[in-house]
Amino acid sequence: MGTSNAYGGAGGGTPLIPSWLQDDGGGAGGGATPPSDGSTPAPATGTPPAVPPAPAPRPVIPAAGASDRFTGARASFSRFASSGGSDRRGLGRAVSRYVSTSAGGSRRAAQRMGSSRGAGAGLVRFLNDASVNGVREALRALNLESLAGRPIEEVFAGLADYICPEGGSIDEGIARDAFVETIADLAGAGMTDIDALTPAQIQTVLELYATHAIEARLCNDIGTKVVTLPADPRAAARVEAQLRDFIQRGVSDAINAAGVNIQALSPDAVTEFVTTVYQSAFEILQTMGDAEAGE
Template sequence: MGTSTPYGGPNGGTPLVPSWLNGGAGPAGGDEPGNTAPTPPNGTIPPAGDANRFRGARGNYSRFASSGGRDRASLGRAISGYVSSSSGGARQAAQRMGTSRASGARLANFLSTAAAQGPLEALRLFKLDHLAGRPIEEVFIGLMEQVCPIGGTIDEGISRDAFVETIDDLAGAGITDFDNMTSEQLQTVFELYTTHTIEARLCNDIATKTIMLPANPQEAASVQKQLYEFILRGVADALAGPAKAVTALTSTQVQGFVDQVYEEAFAILRAMGEAEGDTK
């Protein structure tokens, strides 16, 4: 995970979910330094969260990182605690992903259009027809400006950095030809993006001060890899089954589908974390 916008972590006393954060429609990242939340629509400020709500997850992640990735039980406890205690449950954890969910919906819309109408028509509808026939990395770099435009908040940075990470992963996933992408490959793109956004959110919340704890570079790489693979498993399970095909969506179904995927992914991650945390 290579997000370029780390900070010291959110203040535990800030609201779990800002009242104006609804599916990414408004600005995101109001609980981070340098982000000013607008006045909520109903004129009220949501109650502050528990000032210590991140402590347990951060402590467990620190133990996992300090072990060089060997203490899997602490990784499980960190992730399950992050979802259940730090975020207030899977639904609220998903709601905190407002910008990523909005960007994910735009990406899913593009992918479903490519599946239903063909890659060239998807490019035309998204005003990217000048990229027809170009290498796949160029196509997705052009798409990035529409899916997750540059912004100044932490959440916007998470969304954009996750998209860059997804582009970097394409070749390794065997996705090299945009004009001939299969339905499975289109699904994989969405899976990778969703995984990277959750990974980046979690790292910004509980891991920014611990990611460099292993002194050995190989151990540091193992910590990073295990976190990513843990989250990828949860996202893959949330997307399993024909009913979860991104390529079968209509434009009216996209946002609800993405919201559901994030909530289910967090619920699965909590269950996986609890199972892992019970191993010792």
């Protein structure tokens, strides 16, 4: 559960939307280099004094979240985990409180999926390109033509550095780990031939990827060092499977509710579609969580 980049959980006072997921909107101002002795250069004779450049706008500092915003979700998920998966009300409360309180609502929860939204859109765009122009042409565009004709798992593995390059942030680690887990799921989902993927199968790939990404985001935000899984490996596996199934149902409902032919989307429309899927999935997960908890 979670990712190889798991940590002790986000602090309540951290911003709802970290600064590295936002555009800074700033830019460096121009201007002449002052003398090395610190003096102000005199204007040239007959030339009016130069107007100093306007200072660059300061980046907006994201607002800090409430210090206790993770408390309810962590407590509920701990109860679910320690029960070995039998406390479904704990699962429902944990997911609902995570979306509504910890993440600040479905829109902000989707914004927190920065790298995962980009990776999901990149994956769909590649698969759409492959379905229209052929896998070899789609790979050639990425200088990966040597992967043509290889098993689908090898093609996806070769795409990893293009779809979700390695980085140092938790967000980037979540995106890459979700991609790796998606590769492992391909055969079980009946996808063995990348040259013959149908629109329904491309939709399934996105569903698998978004599920893994949301699961990892939730687990990292709750804090893997705070939540203790059962010592019994079978009970721990049940907890993980139930959480993943719960999230996948929400993601699947969100994609189906969009009613979109995924292969008909333009590259720009793909980005908007994937963002909408994440936000809708979080809305649905909150509703599902409330229903599971009986609230």
